[in-house]
Amino acid sequence: MLRWTIALIAALVAGGASAQEGGFGSLARLNPEASAITAQRGEVQIRLSLSQGVPFRIFTLDAPERLVVDFREVDWVGTLGPELVQTKLVRTARVGGFRPGWSRMVLELAGPFALAHAVLNTGAEDGSADLVLTLAHTSAEDFAAGAGVPPAQPGWDLPNPADVAPADAPRGEGGPLVVVLDPGHGGIDPGADAGGTLEKDLMLGFARELKEALLRAGNTRVVMTREDDSFVSLERRVSIAHGARADLFLSLHADSLGEGMARGATIYKLGADASDAASAALAERHNRADMLAGVDLSGTDDVVADVLMDLARMETQPRADLMARALVVALKDAGLPVNSRPLRSASFSVLKSPDIPSILLELGFLSNGRDLDNLTDPEWRAGMAQAIADAVGAWTIADAANARLVRQ
């Protein structure tokens, strides 16, 4: 059994260099028409046609069974992955950026399939390369034994979630308010897709605009969980908020929901039980995105930590409630479309900081035509950013007043 197939082939790097000299750019490009994930005689075959060879590595993850292929950066030419799958032996596929300069493909397998062959065919006149992987059925025990993230190698891995630079000194009286903005999704996780308009791109752009609005208000420091189109695990988003000693965490989204019925801004706070089925589905989908991006989720449960978090949340939750209500008031005051039931709760992993008031804001729903028009309109977004900045200002004053009451 191949445990970790780590293919770092110098010849391929040289191939990349010659393509660069030829003026084609250094990025390997996928040819989606010549690429597919199929099955033959019970074996899965993955064929990726690339404009040039790139170093890659392959590993598997369990619970659920996944195959992960990391590459030196590949231009996926708009392919998101699911359209490559032509067999029921693979539930779905995701392709995209993983971290700057590196790309990833993740297959969610319909059972325990292990890598049997990996071949990279190069040598065509144009320098193109075909990566062909064959997966054969194996036992669940063997699959589990062979699964796991390979040993750390420079460049290939996400930063350790705990490895976030500690912030400057904690905020004293009158120090700047630290707001962490979390543009939803990113990299291999595109979020909602409205005819090519991707949630991850819209939210990164909006977060930058909101950052400016918050900085204009003064005495505020803004930290972003991502500054570019990179994948950031949910765990790391929370770690970044802790590292920054955030006073407030705002996760920004514009998902697709139902058949375009959901519309208007909707504000989610953490709840053990979702306030409704749609909220539960939304939280599940977001928490699942990490799985589909190939994050190893084994060993992330910790009962003791859960108890400590529950204790801390008893103090944090009312402060998050206050922020949620401030948002509804500010958005309505600004005449912005607000959902008919704007305050909801669900078990979003990204809201699980025990000591930081955390809110997930659906600015609107990409599945709704009017919301989509709004979200792609710079003027509308400027009004939304200002309204959120106003809500943060109102919350800061009310939160400080509450804190004084508690101390008395």
Ligand SMILES: [Zn+2]
């Ligand atoms: Zn989202």
